[in-house]
Amino acid sequence: MGYDLHEPAVSQGALSPGQLRALCRSGSYRGATAGIAPGFVQTNLVIVPRDWAFEFLLFCQRNPKPCPVIEVLEPGQITPRTAPGSDLRCDLPGYRVYRQGVLTDEPDNLVNLWQDDLVSFLIGCSFSFEAGLIAGGISLRHVNERKNVAMYRTNIACVPAGRLYGPLVVSMRPIKSTDVARAVEISARYPEVHGAPIHVGHPRALGISDLKLPDYGDAVDIRDDELPVFWACGVTPQSVAVASQMPLCITHAPGKMFVTDEAMPR
Amino acid sequence: MGYDLHEPAVSQGALSPGQLRALCRSGSYRGATAGIAPGFVQTNLVIVPRDWAFEFLLFCQRNPKPCPVIEVLEPGQITPRTAPGSDLRCDLPGYRVYRQGVLTDEPDNLVNLWQDDLVSFLIGCSFSFEAGLIAGGISLRHVNERKNVAMYRTNIACVPAGRLYGPLVVSMRPIKSTDVARAVEISARYPEVHGAPIHVGHPRALGISDLKLPDYGDAVDIRDDELPVFWACGVTPQSVAVASQMPLCITHAPGKMFVTDEAMPR
Numbered sequence: 001m002g003y004d005l006h007e008p009a010v011s012q013g014a015l016s017p018g019q020l021r022a023l024c025r026s027g028s029y030r031g032a033t034a035g036i037a038p039g040f041v042q043t044n045l046v047i048v049p050r051d052w053a054f055e056f057l058l059f060c061q062r063n064p065k066p067c068p069v070i071e072v073l074e075p076g077q078i079t080p081r082t083a084p085g086s087d088l089r090c091d092l093p094g095y096r097v098y099r100q101g102v103l104t105d106e107p108d109n110l111v112n113l114w115q116d117d118l119v120s121f122l123i124g125c126s127f128s129f130e131a132g133l134i135a136g137g138i139s140l141r142h143v144n145e146r147k148n149v150a151m152y153r154t155n156i157a158c159v160p161a162g163r164l165y166g167p168l169v170v171s172m173r174p175i176k177s178t179d180v181a182r183a184v185e186i187s188a189r190y191p192e193v194h195g196a197p198i199h200v201g202h203p204r205a206l207g208i209s210d211l212k213l214p215d216y217g218d219a220v221d222i223r224d225d226e227l228p229v230f231w232a233c234g235v236t237p238q239s240v241a242v243a244s245q246m247p248l249c250i251t252h253a254p255g256k257m258f259v260t261d262e263a264m265p266r
Numbered sequence: 267m268g269y270d271l272h273e274p275a276v277s278q279g280a281l282s283p284g285q286l287r288a289l290c291r292s293g294s295y296r297g298a299t300a301g302i303a304p305g306f307v308q309t310n311l312v313i314v315p316r317d318w319a320f321e322f323l324l325f326c327q328r329n330p331k332p333c334p335v336i337e338v339l340e341p342g343q344i345t346p347r348t349a350p351g352s353d354l355r356c357d358l359p360g361y362r363v364y365r366q367g368v369l370t371d372e373p374d375n376l377v378n379l380w381q382d383d384l385v386s387f388l389i390g391c392s393f394s395f396e397a398g399l400i401a402g403g404i405s406l407r408h409v410n411e412r413k414n415v416a417m418y419r420t421n422i423a424c425v426p427a428g429r430l431y432g433p434l435v436v437s438m439r440p441i442k443s444t445d446v447a448r449a450v451e452i453s454a455r456y457p458e459v460h461g462a463p464i465h466v467g468h469p470r471a472l473g474i475s476d477l478k479l480p481d482y483g484d485a486v487d488i489r490d491d492e493l494p495v496f497w498a499c500g501v502t503p504q505s506v507a508v509a510s511q512m513p514l515c516i517t518h519a520p521g522k523m524f525v526t527d528e529a530m531p532r
Binding site for chain 2: 050053054057058061062069072074075119161162
């Protein structure tokens, strides 16, 4: 709340994942991470108390398109194997705290909120394959305009797990109609970061009435020669935290991802 | 303990999964399931109390080669989505009960043991791709000789998860050296039932000193023109139950799998 998403702290392409995390930790970077440290796996962050961890992991197992699990940390642990030396409590540009299904806070870090029973889940993010799309000659408007990607709640129900249920969230990228098939082919190579799109072309089929009003992130224009293409999104757990009225669920702020040291496969 | 593995109740190839499950339920079939109902997904069964469910699912997530998750049931539930009308408590040919890491019983069914807090996991079994190997012209000795497959504990430690740790278990099939590459290619198509082998040729590299003495199942001969080929095995959780001294872990008896209604992809 109140941060400028469009403030490149330094020349973005030059940042390594570790440099970006250090900038976040010192409070120097609060922007979205699309286009930052291209070629490295970016992840959504979901943190739940230990007594919700089984149901959340089961939710991921049953909903692998929105929730591909990259890593799960032991209770209380803060340093993923995929980013040695990192600290999940302060190495992201922004966080959200949901209590009883209500967004109650957007803190800069989690240092004061941390509890030893918290279990952290890293879930693949579609920002990870954007470098592949760009290398394939597919232009991405939100990257070019330094915006956050547009995300929407859909009318598609996820498969429930225990007490957890809620609607699928999608990210949307306008793609030239001549490039749609190739965008599908390229993203399909990366199932661990959402893989192929779940829908092409008709937002109303997903229950999205107005693309100009995303539920998370920033709207972008769609030109006449383009189609809106929708990928399953790792913000889905945030819609689930709300729908299921989880007592406590801590996440990244949408679009402000954790960037790991794992290179994307080529 | 004491069952004859080699008692084909009926013409095996003719059995549907539902027919096999009905024979198990009535007590008419207590044999191994290799070669039975070919072309359908067979699974290992692991049942743990609710308060071990997160760690066991996390163990599977961290060890996908031995523990590819096909389905996880809600606590207390007994009928998987992949086999409508079935009952996991009595539709397998045999069960094992581990308490505090000790094999204490091999019951015919779990009806008297059942508790509402038990969570059932179905884990892919390599028997599922054997029909594909046979269709590819690769002969399987344990199927031809109506034996259980040979399984061995290795010196490879699985990735721990919480309180759970233990050695990888493998199944072994003698394969003609001219067929090894094709056996790898065919099984690699099916990652959800262990996929490609983890090792070819040198049992000592896995800490196996004598192939004639399997830890589970039946030994088979290896001929001069053959190599022993090792696949990750869903009996691994049984070695983990022992190593980790789990208070309670209920499983299928090795080789006596749950047969689902899911057809293998071609």
